[in-house]
Amino acid sequence: MGAAPTAPLPSEATQGQARLDGLPSYWLFFLDPASLLRVQTAGLRAGQAVLQSAWKELCAQELGVDSSQLLLDGFTPGVGSSCGSRCWRRVFYDLEVSSAKNELRASNADYEFLPSLYGEPALAPEGVDFEGQRILRCRLRAPFLGRDRCVLARHPLPSAPCATALPKAEAGGALAWHVAYRKVAYYEVSIGKHQGHPEPLPCVSVGLCSPRFSRYAVARQQVGWDCESWALHSDDGQLFHGSERGFGFGFGFASPPWATFGPGDVVGCGVAHGAAEGAEDVAKSPRKIFYTLNGAFLGYAFDVEDLPWDVPLWPCVGLDTRQLLSFNFGGEPFAFDLDSISELQVVLESKFQTVSAAAEVRDAAEGEHPEEPRRNRMMPLVSQFTPRRLLECAAPARLAVFRYQRQPRWMDTVDRLVTATLLDAAGETEPRSRGSLDIV
Structure with missing residues (x-):
């Protein structure tokens, strides 16, 4: 009579799964993103509600807020609003936190990333006092009135499409962070009220600049005078780009009175992407710069x-x-409701796609350039899982900035031609300063 069959010994994987299943459900909240994805991929038998809460908690940690304050707005790519843990996992991959943590550049070293036109050193704008532990306020000292200078943010506006979180006051005064894939990015500037006698013709120019905005422009110009910046000026309500001569909304010669602003006003500036569907189409769609004033939309x-x-x-x-x-x-919370702009949502191609994954596929198709080392590139967080606090928020666009800053500025050619002409006429051998040439 043969021996009775014996039950097979449990495998190491089975034993490990049993040990995991024996742990309380809240142990998932102590995992880092990479570990959470590993155990989820390995077939962890955990409820969707628990996994959803775990990924949501990771998003809240990145923003530095309580997870109970996070809400998903219009989250959709054809999966419906109840897509479980996959929604919050995708949001974590594509979450842009620079908006909530951005501040002003206040030191000389902060302006080293800008190019120099004539060998100017990297200097913070002269005569400006920066205030706050997180620098969100600045003021010009009285002796420096009558001159022009600019201040820049540390990080650029988020690139679309990405997941962004906007704080909004709910009923009862509670604050909630609304997370969505938006085609718009935005910031606001509040101008303090007069203290004493107002100075004559004060000017504040609110706008955006590219990474080729020069150190010279930071020290001696208003925004919009440089060809790498766009701005709305407070004193005349005119728009400026690449010239000291402005134009009105609708390309008229004069701006309407409602375009001017001053003490006590809140001015907003943002970028909106054109109508498009899909992550790739939205990213490459035309961009428009728009303005708001005291919560009202001024126009593109x-x-x-x-x-x-x-x-x-x-x-x-x-x-x-x-x-x-x-x-x-x-x-x-902004004075202007950014979500009031139509066509807010970004439609992803499938419920498994993330914006980070789409960027990875695009970069692989484009190939790499030998003059741009791979260490200068930022792989998607879905593959690296690098904590965002260890990264520059502008890292996903580092390769594009690298290329753009190394392209010749069209104004450089004009400057060299005018300088050579003036030197020949004066019989000089040394070039004079930009200020003496008075070139815009």
Whole structure:
């Protein structure tokens, strides 16, 4: 009579699964993103509600808020609003946190990333006092009135499409962070009220600049005078781009009175992408710069056609006024409801796609350039799982900035031609300063 059959010994994987299943469900909340994805991929038998809460908690940690304050708005790519843990996992891959953590550049080293036209050193704007532990306010000292200078944000506006979180006041005064894939990015500047006698013709220029905005422009110009910046000026309500001569909304010679602003006003500036569907189409769609004033939409001011679609734009403000300027990059509720702009949602191609994954496929198709080392590139978080606090928020666009900053500026050619002409006429051998040439 044969021996009785014996039950097979449990495999190591089975034993490991049994040990995991014996743990309380809240142990998932102590995992880092990479570990959470590993155990989920390995077939962890956990409820969808628990996994959803775990990924949501990771998103809240990135933003530095309580997870109970996070809400999904219009989350959709054809999977419906109840897509379980997959929604929050995708949001974590594509979440852009720079808006909630952005601030002003206040030190000399902060301006080293800008190119120099004539060998200028990297200097913070002269005569500007920056305030706050997280620098969101600045003021010009009285002796420096009558001159022009600009301040820049540390990080650019988020590139679309990505998941962004906007704080909004709910009924009862509670604050909720609304997470959605948006085609718009935005910031606001509040101008303080007069203290004493107002100075004559104060000027504040609110706008955006490219990474080729020069150190010279930071030290001596208003936003919009440089060909790498776009702005709305407070004193005349005119729009400026690449010239000291402005134009009105609708390309008229004069702006309507409602386009001017001053003490006590809140001015907003943002970028909206054109109508498109799919992550790739939205990213490459035409960009338009728009403005708001005291929570009202002023209109679209510029078509950004001469800038590559993947080059980011930095918030940039010029000041020649003693009023205190307060900046809101998205850490507080905006005066303008950004979600009121039509066609808010970005439609992804499938419920498994993330914007990060789409970017990875595109970069692989485009190939790499030998002069751009791979260490300068930022792989999607879905594959690296690098904590965002260890990264520059502009890292996903680092390759585009690298390319764009190394392209010749068209103004450089004009400057060299005028300089050579003046030197020949004067019989000089040394070039004079930009200020003496008075070239815009």
